[in-house]
Amino acid sequence: MVSIENFGVSFGNTKILENINFDVKPGEIVTILGSSGCGKTTILRAIAGLQKEHKGHICIGDECVSSKEIYVKDREVGYIFQDYALFPHLNVSENIAFALFKLSKKEKEKRVDELLEQFNLIDHKKKQIHQLSGGQQQRVAIARALANNPKILLLDEPFSNLDAMLRYKTKIWLKNLIKKLNLSAILVTHDKKEALTVSDKIGVINNKKLLQFDTAQEIFDNPKSLYVANFLCEINQLPNELIKQLDLKIEDSEVAIIKIDKSIVSLEKSNIAVKIIDISFCGDYYELVIELTNFKNHTLIVKMQNISNLNILDNAYLHINKKDIKIINK
Known part of the structure; x- marks a missing residue:
């Protein structure tokens, strides 16, 4: 029409x-x-x-x-x-x-x-x-x-x-x-x-x-x-160096993103160490602000339903499923 x-x-x-x-x-x-x-x-x-x-x-x-x-x-x-x-x-x-x-x-x-x-x-x-x-x-x-x-x-x-x-x-x-x-x-x-x-x-x-x-x-x-x-999603941009460590291919003209509800922070060990900077109660979920230990000044936001045993300033670990990472143009 x-x-x-x-x-x-x-x-x-x-x-x-x-x-x-x-x-x-x-x-x-x-x-x-x-x-x-x-x-x-x-x-x-x-x-x-x-x-x-x-x-x-x-x-x-x-x-x-x-x-x-x-x-x-x-x-x-x-x-x-x-x-x-x-x-x-x-x-x-x-x-x-x-x-x-x-x-x-x-x-x-x-x-x-x-x-x-x-x-x-x-x-x-x-x-x-x-x-x-x-x-x-x-x-x-x-x-x-x-x-x-x-x-x-x-x-x-x-x-x-x-x-x-x-x-x-x-x-x-x-x-x-x-x-x-x-x-x-x-x-x-x-x-x-x-x-x-x-x-x-x-x-x-x-x-x-x-x-x-x-x-x-x-x-x-x-x-x-x-x-x-x-504009449409709540996402984190991941460092290109981290993506390469995860054995994913990425060009300099590209960025890696993941939705904020597709990551988990816990005390269980992984290859991605983090420090919890802040925890906010948002009603039916929590938002955690974390800093990647091996990538200083790179902070992420993680949305989780349960944060048992996690506290501000804790050293913890980020768990990501590689299938949830998207490689897109800048």
């Missing part, structure tokens, strides 16, 4: 994005993940037609909507902004109806009533926006975005203003809605947990480039670079 080809954006002489390529199928949720300011929202704005100047192509269905000849074409896009962008001087019904300016008054009223019912907003239809909770405001924003039956839904940090429990419930509800309506959805966020729990596919952006684009599980299990691994 959506195809981004060789996409790039520059503001003056400053390149923001370059050579971005990805597709979104109907019923698929794709998340663009990256740090603040990396250009995620710029991609959404360009798909919606709000960012006009860019390189490359944006195609919806079989048509390239970024060409000058058909730029004004209705893109069948619904956009949910980070701050919802609701009109404070309009009530709930009027905010939703704002997107239906092409319909007759009767048709507009019918569609608004359908959306109020669908999004459980009937009891709030005449309320002003400031009278609603954050979750209710978000539902109004989503209802407005879907009012014209778009084929594409663009979501810019849609859960950032919600508390933890409401965020969790809303993610499930919205994910099911997207699947039910068979929409092509593109979400931008800097929250890795949000990306992993919602997405069919994830693209990670850094330094103007799309570093990796794959299914959520594949990109989590097999990151192709240190940046992607650090």
Whole structure:
């Protein structure tokens, strides 16, 4: 449904994005993940037609909507902004109806009533926006975005203003809605947990480039670079000298990583001596900060369920299964 080809954006002489390529199928949720300011929202704005100047192509269905000849074409896009962008001087019904300016008054009223019912907003239809909770405001924003039956839904940090429990419930509800309506959805966020729990596919952006684009599980299990691994997982970077001692091959351009829950610290001897620098209780697990005895100033974090007999400043040993070590590009 959506195809981004060789996409790039520059503001003056400053390149923001370059050579971005990805597709979104109907019923698929794709998340663009990256740090603040990396250009995620710029991609959404360009798909919606709000960012006009860019390189490359944006195609919806079989048509390239970024060409000058058909730029004004209705893109069948619904956009949910980070701050919802609701009109404070309009009530709930009027905010939703704002997107239906092409319909007759009767048709507009019918569609608004359908959306109020669908999004459980009937009891709030005449309320002003400031009278609603954050979750209710978000539902109004989503209802407005879907009012014209778009084929594409663009979501810019849609859960950032919600508390933890409401965020969790809303993610499930919205994910099911997207699947039910068979929409092509593109979400931008800097929250890795949000990306992993919602997405069919994830693209990670850094330094103007799309570093990796794959299914959520594949990109989590097999990151192709240190940046992607650090962004999506909790990892330790192991010294190259240690990797060679473990009889694993590694090039100077590569690094060895292991997830922090894939190592064990104990008093039982191994070939990797460590000193325990700190122990933190984190509820249902402990985090240990350790220093590798033979690699001074190289510290690791280890996540463990049980730390019996271990204390701060103990000399202990690190146990690693070689199959859990991944060799990736820097």
